[in-house]
Amino acid sequence: DVQVSYVQMAPMALYNYLLNDRPDLVTSDSQATVVLNIGAENTDLVVCTKSAVWQRCILIGGNAFTKAIADTFKLNFEKAEKLKRTAPVSKYSRQILQAMRPVFTDLASEVQRSLGFYNSSNPNTKIVRIVAMGGGTRLRGILKYLQQTLQIPVERPDSFKRLGMGPGVSPAKFHENVSDFGIVYGLALQGLGLARIESNLLPRNIARSMAWASKGRYFIAAACMLLTVSLLCFARTGLDKMNFTKNAQVRQKTDMALKSVGDAKEMFEKEQANGAVYETTINKEFEPFKYRDIIPLVHETIISALPNERNNPQQDRLYKAFAAGDVQTVMEIPREQRKQIFITGMSIYFTNKLAEAKFGGADVWRRTRGTEPGLEEGGMEEYEYAMMMQMEMEMGMGRNMYEFSPQGPMADAAAEEKNSGFVAQVLCYSPYGQNIAELAELIDPSGVEDQKSKWGFVTRLVHLDANSPFELYKKDDPEQFGLEIKEVVLDGEMPEGIGIWDELIDETAGTEVRNTASENNWILIDPLTREIINKESMLDEEGKPILYRGRPVYKINDHWFVLNLKFLWPDAPEPPEQPVTSRYGRMMSTQRPTSAPSTSSGSSSKSKLPDLDM
Known part of the structure; x- marks a missing residue:
């Protein structure tokens, strides 16, 4: 015997089916999808939206077509039904369709009248699609006729989107009859508790009686379990009492162990309280390393603005060939057309008075370049100062940023203007352009602020990413920014590394x-x-x-240039209130250079880079 748990209307089951299997068709209340279930005796018309359902039963079904054929050809119902099913392959298919035409017309008229009533009641809802279900949809030509008459797309599902087949089901038969399972699908969803509409038309007294009857065996099982638990509790109580009396000595040892644990915990908490002191000491030791990544970040910021695969994708092949050492591919592009910039050196130092800081370093490079290969200039005093600055920069960056600047001691660190940042001098050379003007367009073109693809080296530094901690400082001020371009000539003015x-x-x-x-x-x-x-x-x-x-x-051929620029660092640490003592045993003011900071090899302010094309 099958026990009835739910009684539901077919239109509501169809609505539950559509919402679960085709949620893409009911996504809003302004667009509706119609489920047209053509059964044997009648047709269910269900208008579905995201939050509402409207239904009407039309008293025209598949049997109406059979009766029309029986009346036309004077046949009994069984023969007319067989003739209807074989109409597509019958030699009388045209006459059969002609006999069913009045029923086609009546069905389409009723559907159109129902949809018209719905549209008049819901003017803000547009019907966009009809999903045809039921055995009547297998009748040849009915879907095409409805679509032409109603001017609404009509589809007949051949499978379920969110339901699979069991291993013993024939796929061919399932797909052939899938339109008959819409109501069954919706009822199954309600039985599983997955349906949107869960109304139950089963009379309440019958439902209550069935519910109590189904729960009788559970009551018996619960009573048995309660009795079993009660007996176990009594037995456990007696066993625990016996063990308590027998284990008095064990309890005494346990109390002693707990006391020892309490004493150990107290000692642990005492040591833990001293952890703050240890943490302060550790943090103090790590303080010198707080800003050790800033100088490399300045280098990275400058290098990322050079022409490369990302900044100049038009010459992507050139940059890849250069990185791979493919000379033949590189030389396919004339040298004066290669948008490449090679950095030969960088001079960078920090200052908390950015506006007053002076550029320097390039002159030192020039002094050391005017000799033939194998000869060098520069004295030991310059080298020793450079090495001192390198050690101060590497070891003292985290302790205090303000130790390193050619401005000397920081006694006036509380001055009115506190624009802190980095002073950079970049020496480069480039094969691009036949003259200085053409190379200037690669470095700092004018009038291209809104054309990112035409930005130059300097333009990209002006428009740094919003996440960058630096800003290019006063590019339009000749005291704060400078660009000098010259030809590569074998003379004493040209810097090293070219x-x-x-x-x-x-x-x-x-x-x-x-x-x-x-x-x-x-x-x-x-x-x-x-x-x-x-x-x-x-x-x-x-x-x-x-x-x-x-x-x-x-x-x-090539040109070289010196780029003087400054980077504002808004998040720079505050300067110290007192002058900082150097680890060399004297104030930094005693080590103030008479000229710009040295940029010879080994200096802390110079980045000696290989000829890398970015």
């Missing part, structure tokens, strides 16, 4: 050949492509210098 030296050799005679662009036999070449990068004389077919009005004609 290309590598090579000596001219006459391959036929095996003798040295003098380069007319310089005073010696040395030239500068690209470390990767071996192209000449310094200014050189243009030669004729015989290898002799070309003259114009008695003067040699030169070919300009």
